[in-house]
Amino acid sequence: MADSTLKVPFFKASIGPEEENAVLNVLRSGWLTTGKEALSFEKEFAEKINSKYALCVNSNTSGMILAMEACGVKKGKAVITTPYTFVSTAACARHLGADVYFADIEKDSYSIDPDKIEKILASPEGKNVAAIVPVHIAGNLCNMKRIMEIAKKYQVKVIEDAAHAFPCKTTDGYAGVLGDAGVFSFYVTKTITTGEGGMVTTNNPELAKRMTVMRMHGMDRTTWDRYTSDKASWEYDIIESGFKFNLPDINAALGRVQLKKADLFDEQRKAHVKKYFNELGKLDFVKLPPDGEGNSWHLFLMRLDLTKLNVSRNQFAKELQSMGIGISMHFIPLFHFTYWKKLYPDFIPENFPQAEEKYQETISIPLWPDMTDEMIDYTVSCIKSLGEKYHV
Numbered sequence: 070m071a072d073s074t075l076k077v078p079f080f081k082a083s084i085g086p087e088e089e090n091a092v093l094n095v096l097r098s099g100w101l102t103t104g105k106e107a108l109s110f111e112k113e114f115a116e117k118i119n120s121k122y123a124l125c126v127n128s129n130t131s132g133m134i135l136a137m138e139a140c141g142v143k144k145g146k147a148v149i150t151t152p153y154t155f156v157s158t159a160a161c162a163r164h165l166g167a168d169v170y171f172a173d174i175e176k177d178s179y180s181i182d183p184d185k186i187e188k189i190l191a192s193p194e195g196k197n198v199a200a201i202v203p204v205h206i207a208g209n210l211c212n213m214k215r216i217m218e219i220a221k222k223y224q225v226k227v228i229e230d231a232a233h234a235f236p237c238k239t240t241d242g243y244a245g246v247l248g249d250a251g252v253f254s255f256y257v258t259k260t261i262t263t264g265e266g267g268m269v270t271t272n273n274p275e276l277a278k279r280m281t282v283m284r285m286h287g288m289d290r291t292t293w294d295r296y297t298s299d300k301a302s303w304e305y306d307i308i309e310s311g312f313k314f315n316l317p318d319i320n321a322a323l324g325r326v327q328l329k330k331a332d333l334f335d336e337q338r339k340a341h342v343k344k345y346f347n348e349l350g351k352l353d354f355v356k357l358p359p360d361g362e363g364n365s366w367h368l369f370l371m372r373l374d375l376t377k378l379n380v381s382r383n384q385f386a387k388e389l390q391s392m393g394i395g396i397s398m399h400f401i402p403l404f405h406f407t408y409w410k411k412l413y414p415d416f417i418p419e420n421f422p423q424a425e426e427k428y429q430e431t432i433s434i435p436l437w438p439d440m441t442d443e444m445i446d447y448t449v450s451c452i453k454s455l456g457e458k459y460h461v
Contacts, residue, residue: 079395
């Protein structure tokens with residue numbers, strides 16, 4: 070979030086007069102909830118990533134619950150995901166009464182390890198798994214080809230947590246259409262924003278139909294249809310016990326403008342990343358983040374080589390903040406949180422060495438489209454000066 074007291078905020082949304090006018094037009098239209106703007110946003114987003122279906126929702130969390138429910142995640146079932154993620158990825162399964170099995174991340178990336186996934190599926194507990202939920206941390210894609218092969222072998226669904234992964238284009242397609250379903254986030258810090266919101270994508274008509282019904286109270290007609298068709302607005306049926314996960318037109322209008330700018334934002338972030346790589350790559354105490362095909366560079370995860378520094382990651386981060394650099398941590402692994410430790414007694418750092426190692430070494434530094442060269446130069450100079458201060 071932007072902080073005016075910082076010399077370099079961790080993030081500042083790129084919002085211009087186009088977004089302001091789009092929202093004002095909705096306010097003046099008299100139709101504020103889910104309607105034609107949301108429908109247009111869905112159509113345009115689906116076209117952008119070549120998905121047959123796209124459903125806008127009020128958060129990535131809502132979208133994940135919809136996708137999991139449609140894929141059969143429920144009491145008595147389980148999902149496999151990574152401990153190196155924001156809590157909502159795993160919490161969504163718990164909301165549906167399911168268990169969560171955790172697989173450590175890869176040695177050389179922040180992505181879930183396919184070998185660890187298969188080890189769980191091959192175990193006796195594996196028969197309970199309904200879905201694998203890989204998380205594309207920072208916009209760098211997981212090994213989806215291998216994950217899909219494993220999913221096919223064990224006949225389970227794959228739901229991509231693509232909260233960070235727009236627009237991630239690969240030779241096999243965009244993130245969000247590589248699995249059975251994909252879920253995006255449009256939270257304020259994401260690559261495009263609706264303030265709060267998200268999108269669920271799928272090429273599976275059965276999943277799309279189920280999620281459409283469950284998104285709005287289990288109702289057989291949308292609000293827009295009820296008030297714009299010839300059929301009486303008060304005539305509808307409740308065919309399931311659904312949720313309230315729709316995205317209002319105010320947010321969708323903002324998203325439509327941001328979607329038009331997505332490629333520009335992508336180019337700007339990648340230009341900043343190139344400069345970071347050029348400058349931080351000269352420092353022996355910095356480990357550059359992994360890169361791969363289609364990386365959307367939502368975050369820049371800078372790792373410290375603590376063998377070359379006599380300072381902890383936390384102290385290094387605090388001193389960066391004191392110098393006016395906005396930083397964050399992505400992520401605190403879930404095994405450090407009280408709820409998850411109580412729920413699963415063997416969910417401890419020792420059983421997830423790669424996730425724990427990355428956590429102890431990683432700081433997220435500023436990366437957003439409108440950053441100036443001066444901001445990047447100042448960020449790098451602060452990192453360099455601290456490295457010189459604590460170098461061994």
